[in-house]
Amino acid sequence: MSPASGKGVERTLRGMFEDAGVRGWLHVAELRRPSARVTVDADGFALMGSVYKVPLMVAYCRQVDAGALDPRQRLTLPPGDRLPGPTGLSLLRDEVSMSLRDLVVMMMSISDNAAADAVLRQVGTAAVEETCAALGLSRTRLDGGAAGSLARLLAETGAESVEAALARIADNDRAVPPGVYDPAWAAATTPAELAALLRAVWLDEAASPGSCAFMRATMGLQPWQHRLAAGFPYDEVAVYGKTGTFGAMRHEAGVVELADGRGYTAVVFTQAARADRRLPRADAVIGAAARTAVEHLRGDE
Numbered sequence: 001m002s003p004a005s006g007k008g009v010e011r012t013l014r015g016m017f018e019d020a021g022v023r024g025w026l027h028v029a030e031l032r033r034p035s036a037r038v039t040v041d042a043d044g045f046a047l048m049g050s051v052y053k054v055p056l057m058v059a060y061c062r063q064v065d066a067g068a069l070d071p072r073q074r075l076t077l078p079p080g081d082r083l084p085g086p087t088g089l090s091l092l093r094d095e096v097s098m099s100l101r102d103l104v105v106m107m108m109s110i111s112d113n114a115a116a117d118a119v120l121r122q123v124g125t126a127a128v129e130e131t132c133a134a135l136g137l138s139r140t141r142l143d144g145g146a147a148g149s150l151a152r153l154l155a156e157t158g159a160e161s162v163e164a165a166l167a168r169i170a171d172n173d174r175a176v177p178p179g180v181y182d183p184a185w186a187a188a189t190t191p192a193e194l195a196a197l198l199r200a201v202w203l204d205e206a207a208s209p210g211s212c213a214f215m216r217a218t219m220g221l222q223p224w225q226h227r228l229a230a231g232f233p234y235d236e237v238a239v240y241g242k243t244g245t246f247g248a249m250r251h252e253a254g255v256v257e258l259a260d261g262r263g264y265t266a267v268v269f270t271q272a273a274r275a276d277r278r279l280p281r282a283d284a285v286i287g288a289a290a291r292t293a294v295e296h297l298r299g300d301e
Helices: 003-019 049-065 100-109 113-123 125-134 145-157 162-169 191-202 209-219 280-299
Strands: 022-030 037-040 074-077 096-099 238-246 249-257 263-272
Touching: 003 022, 003 037, 003 280, 022 191, 022 280, 037 191, 037 280, 049 100, 049 113, 049 125, 049 145, 049 191, 049 209, 049 238, 049 249, 074 100, 074 113, 096 100, 100 113, 100 209, 113 125, 113 145, 191 209, 191 249, 191 263, 209 238, 209 249, 249 280, 263 280
Parallel strands: none
Antiparallel strands: 022 037, 022 263, 074 096, 238 249, 249 263
């Protein structure tokens, strides 16, 4: 890609983000030739919301490979000891018993916060940090995952409950406390590092080939079609992804595989100017921007 053409697509992408009312960070690259890439502030450090479940999944798989964890181990989660969330086990009223492996599927497919918290307790934050360091992700940190983020959100807002804290930062008539979106205090990373992690998963470099195959298959189970997949609405295109949402921030990190066999890592972070819980244009620009970047890379060959 020539510098001139790269600057042109970057201007286009920045315009798309501006039109959608968001600040955007983007890293899209050819899977097997990562030097062919399109970026917009791809080294920018930002909160990653539930995208933290991707490095957590990788750390889990590496521990399974090492024999430190049994994927069939059953965990029992009582209703009063589950992390709140809009999907999955948090919504259930009765005790749930499930294998560790199935909890990973739940946290990746429907972004189940309670399942992810249970997995993180078994894997351990230190193991995730060691995994990130081993794979060269020097700026990726979990800092307690969703539980840590929600605890700090409560502290920043002074709210009495998670629901009240989320409502507080979704109120456009009130200023958001200055520390809420500070990546220094919660799970955070850069689009470039997430793209490198996804590439390692797809090339069987993040863990054993069997574990990498499990991770790819699990990322293909995500049902959400309103972000990355919205840019590639074709049966012959496979989209694997993990969304992340925290207040005004909406993200997705994934891999797009085209019918001709070529694949692209696609990581798009956004932060909306408004705090509304529903901003369809902010969701849709994630897929639109990724598609624009992929089309540019294909046209630049």
